[in-house]
Amino acid sequence: MTKFKRDGALRESPETVRICRELTARGCKVIAVVGSMRQEEGLPDRIVWHRRWQGFVEFKAHDGKLSAIQRAQMTQLNARRPGSAWVCRMGATNEGRWQLEDEDGRLLATFPGTGEALLEALVGCTEELRKT
Numbered sequence: 001m002t003k004f005k006r007d008g009a010l011r012e013s014p015e016t017v018r019i020c021r022e023l024t025a026r027g028c029k030v031i032a033v034v035g036s037m038r039q040e041e042g043l044p045d046r047i048v049w050h051r052r053w054q055g056f057v058e059f060k061a062h063d064g065k066l067s068a069i070q071r072a073q074m075t076q077l078n079a080r081r082p083g084s085a086w087v088c089r090m091g092a093t094n095e096g097r098w099q100l101e102d103e104d105g106r107l108l109a110t111f112p113g114t115g116e117a118l119l120e121a122l123v124g125c126t127e128e129l130r131k132t
Contacts, residue, residue, distance in 0.1 A: 015090045015113070016045070016059045022115025023048060042069035044085055053122045055084035062092045066103065074103035083126030088118060100125055
């Protein structure tokens with residue numbers, strides 16, 4: 001989840017910063033995708049590269065919504081390689097658990113908000129999807 005300060009500077013939520021650090025500690029390469037004039041609009045927030053899973057993650061607050069262009073980009077990415085783009089909704093339940101969703105908002109998994117749990121959810125949901 002990305003926010004901007006009044007001066008236009010990029011500001012990440014503390015949850016996004018923490019989870020990206022935890023993913024890095026689990027052996028992931030996490031690359032921020034920052035919009036610019038030379039980049040396609042609507043790409044997910046992060047590229048996550050790990051030996052067990054590679055793809056895009058869009059971090060959203062519990063009440064955040066994908067824009068139409070974000071949804072279209074994720075649909076195109078998943079058409080190229082199923083399970084390569086997911087939405088991670090932070091603190092989505094009353095218990096503070098996070099959710100993994102597809103671009104249409106279908107709930108795929110809930111998990112504790114840790115890097116290890118997110119990686120396991122990404123791997124598990126992608127494996128399930130590719131079985132079908």
